[in-house]
Amino acid sequence: MNSGVDRKIIGFHQDEEGYWVADLECGHTQHVRHNPPWVSRPWTTTEEGRNAAIGKTLICKKCE
Numbered sequence: 001m002n003s004g005v006d007r008k009i010i011g012f013h014q015d016e017e018g019y020w021v022a023d024l025e026c027g028h029t030q031h032v033r034h035n036p037p038w039v040s041r042p043w044t045t046t047e048e049g050r051n052a053a054i055g056k057t058l059i060c061k062k063c064e
Contacts, residue, residue, distance in 0.1 A: 004059035012050050020044045022053075030064045 011023040015031070024031045032053075034041040043049030 004061040006008040006057040007060040007063060008055055008057055009053055011054065020050065020056055024058065024060050026063050027062055028060050030058050030060065032058070 003050055005026075007024040007026045008024050009022045009026070012020055012032075013023060013029075015021050020032050021029045023029055032041055033039055033042045034044045
């Protein structure tokens with residue numbers, strides 16, 4: 001069973017609740033919440049942090 005594939009982040013948008021969502025090169029999306037202590041992604045809270053994440057990878061569980 002494949003747990004996903006690394007895909008590059010190509011952009012970001014906010015969902016209807018104001019949470020940041022990464023747009024992945026494969027066309028899928030993934031929420032990138034900063035929700036300590038469960039998920040620590042402080043870079044999502046600033047435009048500079050999000051811009052620095054462009055080109056980095058996330059695991060896309062929708063891709064196999």
